Structure formats: structure tokens, C-alpha cells
Amino acid sequence: MMSTPAAHFHTTRLQPGHSTRDGDELSQPLEPADLRSFWDKLRPEQPTPSPKTDLDIGALRDLLSTIIHKKANGAVAMELHTQQCCSLYESLDNAQRTEFLHTLAHEFCAPKGKALEAASAYVEGVKQSEDPAQNAHLARVLRDSLTPQYTELFDQINRLANGFAFLVHMRADMLAHIRTNRDDTACRAMSDALMKKLETWIIGTLDLKRITWNSPACTIEKLGQYESVHAVKSWLDVKRRLGSSRRCFGFFHRSVPMEPLVFVWVALTDSITSNVQSILRDREPMGSEHDASCAIFYSINSQPGLSGVDLGNFLIKRVVRVLRADLPNISTFCTLSPLPRFRSWLEQWLTECLASPPSNIVSTQAAKQLLALVPQATTWTAALKHIMDSRGWTSDQPTLSAMEPAVRALGAHYLVNVKRGSNCAFDPVANFHLRNGACLHRVNWRGNSSYNGLRQSLELMCNYNYVLDRIEQNNERYVRDGTIAVSGDDPYIARAMAQNAKL
DSSP: OOOOOOOOOOOOOOOTTOOTTSGGGGGOOOOGGGGGGHHHHHSSSOOOOOOOOOOOHHHHHHHHHHHHTTOSSSHHHHHHHHHHHHHHHHTSOHHHHHHHHHHHHHHSSOOHHHHHHHHHHHHHHHHHOOOHHHHHHHHHHHHHHHSOTHHHHHHHHHTSTTHHHHHHHHHHHHHHHHHHOTTOHHHHHHHHHHHHHHHHHHTTOEEEEEOOTTSOHHHHHHHHHHOOSSOOOSHHHHHHHTSTTEEEEEEEETTSTTSEEEEEEEEEESSOOOOTHHHHTOSSOOSOGGGOOEEEEEEEEEOGGGTTOOOHHHHHHHHHHHHHHHOTTOOEEEEOEEOTTHHHHHHHHHHHTSSSOOSSSSOHHHHHHHHHHOTTOSSHHHHHHHHHHSSSGGGOHHHHHHHHHHHHHHHHHHHHHOEETTTEESSHHHHHHHHTTOEEEEEETTSOOSHHHHHHHTTOEEEEEOOGGGHHHHHHHHHHHOOOOBOSOOHHHHHHHHHHHHO
């Protein structure tokens, strides 16, 4: 399986007979300078790094052509060539993998000449013949000519024992390349084609499993490696998240039974939680899970190579079903979710509205509180921008008190009224949950007081409430015309919804 960068915790070297899950080893602090060495040092035996492989583009073209055009004699020879191709790819460094992917995307796409010939033949054939069989044959030839050649390579790799996992990691490499080379449309098209393949292959092959502290170590390792919302800092961090009144569930592909493709962390609580640190740092969760009334989904993660493949929706619904069966006392299923693009949107919006802010988003009282903190500012937007650009405001209680009503109002406005296209919420997390049928429940001030929470969303978080008997109706209305369902009595959401009704 292709190796991927891991999220590592600490660098204490293991002594013979000493377990990483006992004693002080659990609480070793995170050392940022040593992040990349943690998991490797957990393994007592380190494989010798393979020497760098020189990439011969001519030989690569020949190998790809042999596989794609099925020049090998028999299935066994084809499998050996495919394994050779995968081994070659795994031996390359990042720059060489980019060359590999560039060659595959640009030289083994759909041949333009062949597609034009097939299109002409189809048009002429349909004009001259009304034979359904003949027209179907011409349509099949046209469809095949429009299919990129590299899809045959993907099909062959998927037939290998670990081929599915290899392709997931290969697509992660494609996406990383696209992020820094946005004009490489050929690689983007190849990534989209592979995504469609992965979607098709996943159907009927996923198993839902609960992940516990007693799960295989390699599975627990992946939780730290793929956690992208709330960083895992130590083994103790993982153990706490898998402990009493906590759950973790994942979808596993049957060909990779130890590696979750997507997983969700759940906290069992007695009320809808508004602050994620109260979950992550809770050393004494509630005594009995049977006393809990709420299941809080506070982090959903998938492997990078599955970006765009909608697994989170199915995972949440399956987990709700399992929790309802195991714990009938749970009646509320709610998320505690980030607003990953809120601060970047707000900074741009404030710049545009410095001189003439709108009067209907923030209350008059909230605007006055901000202006009182920054006497030299002439508008509340200028005052807010000044505070955001200054240092230390998160430690000053009067500033926090003045910021709360304005930031919560702007957060609610952002979630309800800022759109991508005509109907979809601009915020990707909001769009995901609203599209799944959840209700917008509450905007939480200081919901995530970590550095990442401040950087992304000024520490705001949001609850999305999955009211089970409203999910189908909510989904239908949101998809049809962008209608956002609301639960709870958050006054800031109510104000934003009133603005939305006037638009």
C-alpha cells in the first residue's frame, strides 16, 4: 500500500518490554519539531529506506501502454505488469510521482482523433440506418472513444489485493498536485474520473465498525493520521476520545479491513454541547451512558483521496441507527461543527464595508459596544477589524463581551444568507449537514478556543440538529430551493432568518 504522511504525537523511544499504552508514555506532550517521527518510532524495527528510483519516462510510457492496451499475454502477465507499475509508483519521491501523474493524465487521456472519427461515424450511421442494434453499436464505439485510456489502468489496479487502497492514496497525490497547479486541467479531469470509479467500487463493499481502545493498533494509528478537525496530540488523547461515554465509528472497505475510509467521533452527553474543549479535555465523562440523552458528532474525517465521495452522509445515518438500537435513552442527535471559511469571508467582507456598514446584521447596541472599545473608529466594521487585527483580544474579558453579539450575529448571517450559487450555503460544512436534512440549531461563541478555531472562525462553532422525523422534508426543501430548517431558539439565527425572508 502506498505510504502517506502521518500525524505524529511524540518522539519517546520505546524501551524493550515497555508498552506505549501504559503509564507516563500515554501523556507525552506534543513536540512540534518532532511531529513526523512519532509513528515510525513506535515500531521497534525500522525498514531500510529504499534508494531513490530514477524515473525513465520512456520505460514508463511502455509499461503504461502495455497495461492500458492489454499487450500482455494472459491475465497473470497483466497482473504482474500492474504490480510492477504500482511498485514503481511507490518507490518514487513526490516530484517523480508528479511526473508519473502528468504523463498518465496528458498522454493516456481520450485520443481526440479517435473520438472525432467515432462521432462522425455515429452521426452518419444514425442518419442512414434505423437499425437499433447498429445504432447501439455505434453509440458504444463513441462512448468507448470518449473514455480516457487511464481508466483501464485504474480497473487493473483495483483487481489487485490492495489495489483499492493504492488508488485512494494515488488520488490524494493528484489532489495535492492540483492544489498547487490549478491550471493542470488534465490532471483535474483524471482525478474526477478516478473519484467516479471509487464511488462505484465502494457500493456494497463497506462495513460499519465501532473503533475502541482494544481495536488493532494500526487502526487506531489511522485515527491520528487522518484526523483533520481536532488534532490528536498523544496516545492519552486517543484513549480519552475512545473512553467512557465516547464512541468512534468508521466505514471500512472489505479489501482494507484495518484502515477506516471515513470515521466519526461521538460524545454522549446530557445536553447539546456548545464547546468542543469540554469534550476533548473531559477527564470525567458522565457516569453511565444510559443517563445520556444526546449524541454529539464532533468530528467527521475521511481519507484525503476520497474527497468528493459522499460517505459522511451515510455514516451519520448508520451510526444514528446503531446508537438508537444500543442506547434507547438517546433522543437528540446533534453535531458540534466548525465554520472553516468564516474568518476569511469576514475579513474580506469587513474590508468592503469599512466605510458604510449595513444596518440590519448587527444590532445597534452591539455596534455601540464595538465603537466604545475603539474610539478612533468611525464605523462598527472598522472597530471590529481593528480588534481582529490586534493581539491579545482573546484574553481581555471586556473585549470578548463586546465582540460576542457582533460575531455571533455575523456568524448566523454567514450561515443563513451567504450562498454559493443561488441556493447552497457558502460554508462547506453547513452545506453538507443542511443537505443531509439537519436543522441549523445554534451558533456558539468561543465554541473552539484552540489556535485553529481562532484562525478559521474566530472560535465560533455551530450545532446542526438531526431531528429524525424532519430529515427527509428538510433535505427535500434545501435541495429544491435552499430553504434552511431551524431548531432551537437562537436569537442570532432568528435575526438572520428574518433578513433572509426579506431578500
